[in-house]
Amino acid sequence: MSSYPPTLLRLIKQFARLPGVGEKTATRLALHILDISRQEAASLSQSILDVKGKIKLCSVCFGLADTDSCKICTDPGRANGVLCVVEETDDLMALEKSGAFKGRYHVLHGALSPLNGIGPDDLKIKELVDRIRKEGIKEVILANNTDVEGEATASYLAKLLASFPVSVTRIASGIPMGCDIKYTDQVTLKRAMEGRRGV
């Protein structure tokens, strides 16, 4: 390592701080930067600055945006009145990729976790209630994670929204596609049984 020129060594160390990048990969990446054109390197360098400088939270759904409102919130082709509540922006992206939902989103930015000191005021719950009031929402789909915190948050929201004139649904829990029933855990099997539907 120490025989690399200091300039290169600094980039290697910085790459190695990225998640999932060890010293070997970092070295490979840094040497790759040496090989690409000056223009490409300048463009990568600028993009890193741009992401830090321009990306902020959408003022409506709190997803990622580089304008005041994100592409989904401003898309006239998407259904109004149906709101899908997710914990993080990554969850939003995963749902978008699946193409399973064509309404609007609301990102909570976390889940309730009393042990870690995260209460309702730390999440975008007040903003969710405001949107339900203002946007004429008919259905709220709770797409919180199915872990302990996510389930607790979904329960909390279901209770909170019970007094509102909206139907509150929770995404289905059950056996994922491509799975063997014999290898599926008990809680998932129980959920899958409870959620059974006529065919």
Add this chain to the structure above:
Amino acid sequence: MSSYPPTLLRLIKQFARLPGVGEKTATRLALHILDISRQEAASLSQSILDVKGKIKLCSVCFGLADTDSCKICTDPGRANGVLCVVEETDDLMALEKSGAFKGRYHVLHGALSPLNGIGPDDLKIKELVDRIRKEGIKEVILANNTDVEGEATASYLAKLLASFPVSVTRIASGIPMGCDIKYTDQVTLKRAMEGRRGV
């Protein structure tokens, strides 16, 4: 993917062009950039530019340097008179890391490969001969790779340097450490036999 803001999408695409980085890893890296401090991002961005702008080939050994001569060539503590010839700068780094060599290096920047149109004039062979003449080199260690091109280049250099008053050696070829003889290929076994030493 397309639901990410364009600024973020551009960084994801640029990360995905790095070697060994797919779309998923690129997304993870780009989202990590969102999380780190503005200062850290600026520093990474600057380092990429610096590597492109400052790193060049050492004028003596043709290894990587951010000054005219690299750290190894200017190190007064290293042995003069012994020159280790390698194909690429990575080979130099690997040897340095092993700590097995304390002399000077010479990087050829490739290997002879007539099929790909790479002849002696495309490598730093003329420069090697010049150094042997000027620097009073006593031994040239050929640390070319042991593939077809590397072996051919080593043979070529051995013939070329035969008329010079230097001893030309080739790094030993044999069974790597930690290997089972029964799993070792025939050519390596043959080389290991030929290169046997008294114990």
